[in-house]
Amino acid sequence: MSVPESDDLQQWRRLALGVLRKSGLAGEDAAPEDVEALLSTETYDGLRIAPLYTAADVAPPAGVPGQVPFVRGGSAAARPWDVRQRHADPDAKATRAAILDDLENGATSLWLAGIAPADLAEALDGVLLDLAAVVLDNGPDTLAAARAFLALPGEGKTGNLGADPLGLQARTGQPADLAVLGTLAKESPVPVATIDATVYHDAGAGDAQEVGYATATGVAYLRELVAAGLSAGMALRQLEFRFAATADQFTTIAKLRAARRIWSRVAQVCEVPHLGAQRQHAVTSDAMMTARDPWTNLLRTTVACFAAGTGGADAVTVQPFDARLGLPDGFSRRIARNTQTLLVEESGVARVLDPAGGSWYVESLTDALAHAAWDVFNEVERAGGMAAVLRSGLVEDRIGAVRLRREDDIAHRRQPITGVSEFPDLAERRPVRAPAPLPPSGGLPRLSYGESFERLRDAADAASTPPVVRLVALGSPAAHSARVSFAGNLFAAGGVRLADEPSTVACICGSDRSYAEEAADVAARLKAEGVRTVWLAGKPGEHAGVDAYLYSGCDALDVLRRAHRDLGVAP
Template identity: 80%
Template sequence: MSDLLDWQRLALGVLRKSGRADEDTPPEAVADLLATDTYDGVRIAPLYTAADPAPPAGQPGHVPFVRGGHPAPRPWDVRQRHADPDPKVTRAAVLADLENGATSLWLAGIAPADLAEALDGVLLDLAGVVLDNGADTLAAARAFLALPGADKSGNLGADPLGLTARTGTVHDTSILSELSKMSGVPVATVDATVYHDAGGSDAQELGYATATGLAYLRELVGAGLSAGMALQQLEFRFAATADQFATIAKLRAARRIWSRVAQVCEVPHLGAQRQHAVTSSAMMTARDPWTNLLRTTIACFAAGAGGADAVTVQPFDARLGLPDAFSRRIARNTQSLLIEESGAARVLDPAGGSWYVESLTDALAHAAWDVFTEVERAGGMAAALRSGLVGDRIGTTWERRHADLAHRRQPITGVSEFPDLAERRPVRPPAPLPPSGGLPRHWYSQSFELLRDAADARADPPTVRLVTLGPTAANSARVSFATNLFAAGGVRLTADSTSPVACICGSDRSYASGVAELAARLRAEGVTRIWLAGQGPYDGVDSYLYMGCDALDVLRQTHLDLGVAQ
């Protein structure tokens, strides 16, 4: 306990220097002062100890399956996604993947009539195939099952409620009953990434996935399957992000929740949720796309450490269009490196026992259960989508997330922070448009990237005039801050500019004595808007740049002032 008290006292000293605490603040208040809250209301403490409560996680391979669905370590399934509508191109890419580390395939939007050509040469008894054909699911399933080979594996990919969420058009769950009578291949994929891509929270992703899975169980049991057989028909797809601890806890919490569903169905031993983790689309950027390599590597590690059965790493250029052979190879090798070289697959539940991870798993499971039960009280997932409940809840979360992105409380490296205005991005052929009409599809970087696009469309790059009070080198911190902020909107800050917009950088002392006179001189030279790096107020200054300001608002106003946007 003395160690904890020592830490509290040391942390309190820093907080007092920063102005976040005073001399009357007790040491035990440090935890609350440094804690943060997730979009689900889960409080993240700065430090966890054995005193933090969490229920027993059990053993790997046993109820409640928090620590994984298998009792022994094993490599996860390396699943590559293919969405090129040309079956010849897809076939070549598929064979290259399977020859170089991939162990299963995810075919998204390949026309049913083209499946035979796209899978020509694939040993379907060895490589699992997961279909993703939206409204063409039934036709695609028939075409796939008609291919040679009796021992096919994978999933037929029916997800009528997920398709409803994506398109806004109602799709009947009765397709599950029809598919379940066609073969022994599992029939349903509960794709929760639609809620993640719409801006939802982790608990919303889990809660809506659970409600969808339960709706599918009801349909399959109603078609004559036992509860145990119905459970074996489902696979769940979740987004893995660069927030590695949140991803690990999300996958562990998802298994705990689904185990509870199986327990209620009176088959608890069959409640090991089959999980497919795919690196988040929402976190991917079109600007500085090579940084996506780092994001997906962290997300892949988190998915593996979290116990995912299958993992898909999206190529770094996924936001630019259809990936090329190089980017698919790097995506494959990311997984191979983690499995083979780093040994990430040799340990079961490596985060298990961490007071932080166990507490976060427990809190997230409770938050997700609340989301799930709200949907059930509303009449189930189909009714919740139809009434707008799901869209309203996710929309509220997105507003909060968007505000954090705008204020750079959630920085995006290479886009909202440290952008490279000289970057030369690779060019890719356009990818097929995903289904639309239902829940919105967001990218965290989208607002900043739209501003960059508008600035880049100008023949002359937009600039803001840099004016320093004193030598530039003496004010380098504020100059760098302002330079990076304006660059996030494609605007260059330079002393050579004759722009009608100016930014003053200096010290607080120089501001107090020289800003008013400098501002008056700038007005006389035709400057119409004056920014100041720091916080005021100061006479003659219009607006301020500081840590935590609304960067998007700054950039949009600057675009308006420079005529970039009308």
């Protein structure tokens, strides 16, 4: 059923078009009907995001919470999500102390990453395993760790044994041994498999790719478990899915909802639709975390946690703000726990089922993501399944294309990283942490959004003399202050100060008028004084003696790398 356009919508178009014309983003021949196209953006999955959504943006019915297709959640009752704390310290004694502290102060379950099988008994000593769920994450040691966990005293253990052979293949490039799933399922009263889609997110994948590859992995595990003798219903109960939650809150909400819709369809095909409620563990994105200005990660993880809870995740892990610096300390783990407690207890996010449901934007985005992810899943199935596409390189090719676009956006600061590519603090004093164990390697790459800028900062910090670009301001402060601020912010992203000090590199900042009148003469004078490279803050133009330009939308990484070379900063 079509919905007629309202007078309010038409008025908004006319007003928006007037602003676009004044800003130069729309020509005089543009019509009000062009506004949505002019203001729309595109996701890394190729989905169009409109500037405004109305009742005319129709999406399929989302159903009701606790019922097929489970878009609105797997439960009909509002309840707090599981506050799951991650532990990766190989020191069993230190891990035990941290675990008990977490459980006494808000955590409700544990995620043990890489704890040696022989150390599980010591690490979990004193933990009531019938009350606190434990999720294992032991990679190639999965079978040994699972058996060591199951052998611990106590009945009623809950959690997940964390078998993820295809995830391990994606991380290491080593062939997957899917037989471990059937072996564990025959021995364990605890669910055995975790489909960890964060490996694809960390490699730079789009959200639809993350959900599509997770779905293909889940289907591969279902087939293996059924072949091992389990019924389809029993096999579905063995699986938990892990997704990345990012500071893009609406996309995270829609991703979790879309993943549940797709998995419900898988359960329908398995003829057990009532068991299609996907169990979801959301973890705040590792790729979005920064090593520079790490306190800003508190804001990123808070938004991501909110999105995960609003999107209906069953369990949420908030990464400590210092995760990129090494092993977190007690303070950072406490803040990570309390972020969730505040959202659940004080903000009441968990009191409402699917609070984003009914939003024209969220419902439309959920539908678009579900279709895009279903296409990714079908491509994998046509190519022989998840193990086959990991071997063939198809996954790396598909994700690699998205990663290149993402890296280009980061380099041009179309995707800004606060505290790193934008508004860096050259005087920051970062906390020092003990080194964390290195993650598995050999498979898909691990992307850190701010890493390219952070490497430049590291090189600048290691330079024998702090790198400085000489500031040459033309005219009054009113005429040059905006461009001085812009240039200073950009150079600081590479650890370079912009100051009125001698240097072999200079940057001219002023107004367009002062550039036309003075830039050539100033550049000639600077060259005569021994300056080798002259930058100008503004759009490229014809200015004699000016070697390069920096402006909004320029390749900031290219600017900084050239500045480092010209200043003699070692890479």
